[in-house]
Amino acid sequence: MSQPRPLTTTSTHDPLIHVKQLTHTITTRNQRLTILDNLTFSVPHGALFAINGPSGSGKSTLLNMLTGIDRPSNGRILFSGTELRARGENELARWRGTHVGIIFQFFQLIPTLTALENILLALELGGGNGLPRKSWRARALVCLEQVDMQEYALRLPAELSGGQQQRVAIARALANDPPVLVADEPTGNLDSGTAHQVFSLLIHLVEQGRTVIYVTHNPTFAAYASAGIDLSDGRIVRERNAQARLTARGGTQP
Numbered sequence: 001m002s003q004p005r006p007l008t009t010t011s012t013h014d015p016l017i018h019v020k021q022l023t024h025t026i027t028t029r030n031q032r033l034t035i036l037d038n039l040t041f042s043v044p045h046g047a048l049f050a051i052n053g054p055s056g057s058g059k060s061t062l063l064n065m066l067t068g069i070d071r072p073s074n075g076r077i078l079f080s081g082t083e084l085r086a087r088g089e090n091e092l093a094r095w096r097g098t099h100v101g102i103i104f105q106f107f108q109l110i111p112t113l114t115a116l117e118n119i120l121l122a123l124e125l126g127g128g129n130g131l132p133r134k135s136w137r138a139r140a141l142v143c144l145e146q147v148d149m150q151e152y153a154l155r156l157p158a159e160l161s162g163g164q165q166q167r168v169a170i171a172r173a174l175a176n177d178p179p180v181l182v183a184d185e186p187t188g189n190l191d192s193g194t195a196h197q198v199f200s201l202l203i204h205l206v207e208q209g210r211t212v213i214y215v216t217h218n219p220t221f222a223a224y225a226s227a228g229i230d231l232s233d234g235r236i237v238r239e240r241n242a243q244a245r246l247t248a249r250g251g252t253q254p
């Protein structure tokens with residue numbers, strides 16, 4: 001299986017997300033744990049941004065903070081200049097429905113719905129992104145086309161391979177046309193050839209102007225990023241910024 005072709009667009013320097021001195025602690029029965037420790041970084045607009053680190057380093061916790069699913073104990077997250085914690089829960093859920101598409105490791109498609117119906121459900125839940133209901137089916141088909149799965153619109157998830165299911169899940173994440181996709185170990189359940197195909201697709205979506213933030217514990221997949229951070233024990237131990245590599249090599253290379 002060939003590797004994904006390198007990212008040919010570069011992200012702008014405009015930060016989409018600013019994280020400032022973010023700390024998250026939790027109290028268990030007998031101790032207080034610091035899961036994220038004073039993180040400051042930014043996610044450029046139009047980046048393929050990796051959050052990399054070993055198991056337990058805080059990657060998923062951080063991703064949930066960036067999408068407003070969880071709130072940090074301390075610190076600030078500015079998303080397009082607006083502070084997430086300033087929004088109430090309902091407002092945050094509405095905002096998430098239209099601004100962020102979420103992709104999961106285990107796809108999480110509804111098993112009794114076809115590929116097309118899974119995407120229609122996302123449109124239903126996200127309000128159809130302002131489109132009239134009569135055009136939702138066409139929109140869902142466009143999303144399937146974007147991931148090259150239009151021929152499989154009427155298949156159930158169980159009738160698709162793992163890689164095909166993840167493509168449908170990516171199409172579902174695109175349903176409400178969010179500017180940002182977040183993915184927690186998007187290829188963690190796929191063989192390496194299929195994983196590289198999924199990364200090719202994510203790179204293509206970034207080239208079309210979306211920002212993709214993904215979590216991985218695999219340095220090979222982290223190397224596809226145009227920017228990112230490496231976490232260890234809840235701390236940033238390395239910042240990745242492909243701008244330097246772009247200058248050096250004339251293109252981002254994993």
Ligand SMILES: Nc1ncnc2c1ncn2[C@@H]1O[C@H](COP(=O)(O)OP(=O)(O)OP(=O)(O)O)[C@@H](O)[C@H]1O
Pocket residue numbers: 026028033035053054055056057058059060061062217
């Ligand atoms: N609700 C909780 N109660 C206690 N500890 C928690 C809780 N949630 C997370 N943790 C701990 O916080 C740390 C970070 O967890 P997190 O799931 O963010 O790590 P991760 O890097 O995503 O790990 P993995 O790659 O294994 O999914 C881990 O040590 C985990 O055990």
